[in-house]
Amino acid sequence: MKRIGLGVLLLGWLYGVPFLLIVGLIRRTSSPYLDTRAQAQAFGATTDTILTTALVLNLVLPAAGMLLAWLIRCDRYWIRHFVGALVGAALIYCAVAIAGQAATTPLIGWTPTGNEPAPQVTQCIPTSGGRSCPGG
Structure with missing residues (x-):
């Protein structure tokens, strides 16, 4: 049962994190x-x-797997795999940082523009200070 749980953590990191990153980056560039x-x-x-979840899981899953493998006194096989996953997590962070530098907009915190038309100005309200309505 120990090996199944550790395997699920490793496969979740190996396939889940890249999937979320790819989906998030596709959504960001669309x-x-x-x-x-x-x-x-x-x-x-x-x-x-989606992007924040992927970046958090990128660190949490390998660290939790390594800690869990160490706590249950599992064999070195799983500890080596999760140490390798932490190295892979660092490489993923480097790749995301490079993608963020190459992008024209920030990866997190950007909102696309809506296609609402600009409101029409139908009447002019004069203001004080000598400015009058455009056109008379």
Whole structure:
């Protein structure tokens, strides 16, 4: 049973983290057609959540697996695999940092533009200070 749990942790890191990163990066580089600003903010927030979850799991899963393998006195096979996974996690962080430097917008915290039309100005309200309405 110990080996199954450790195997699930390792496979979760090996396949789950890259999947979430790829989905998040594809969503970040796409230009979705969103009707309103609220939809654009929801899209950006979901993408941020996916990328943040992937980056947190990238560190947590190998560290938890190594700690668990050490605590249950498992054989060195699993400890070596999780140490290798920590090295792989560092490489993933380096790849994401390079992608972030090459991107034109930040990877986390960016919201796409909505396609709402600008509101039409229908009347002019004069203000004090000598500024009058445009056009008369």
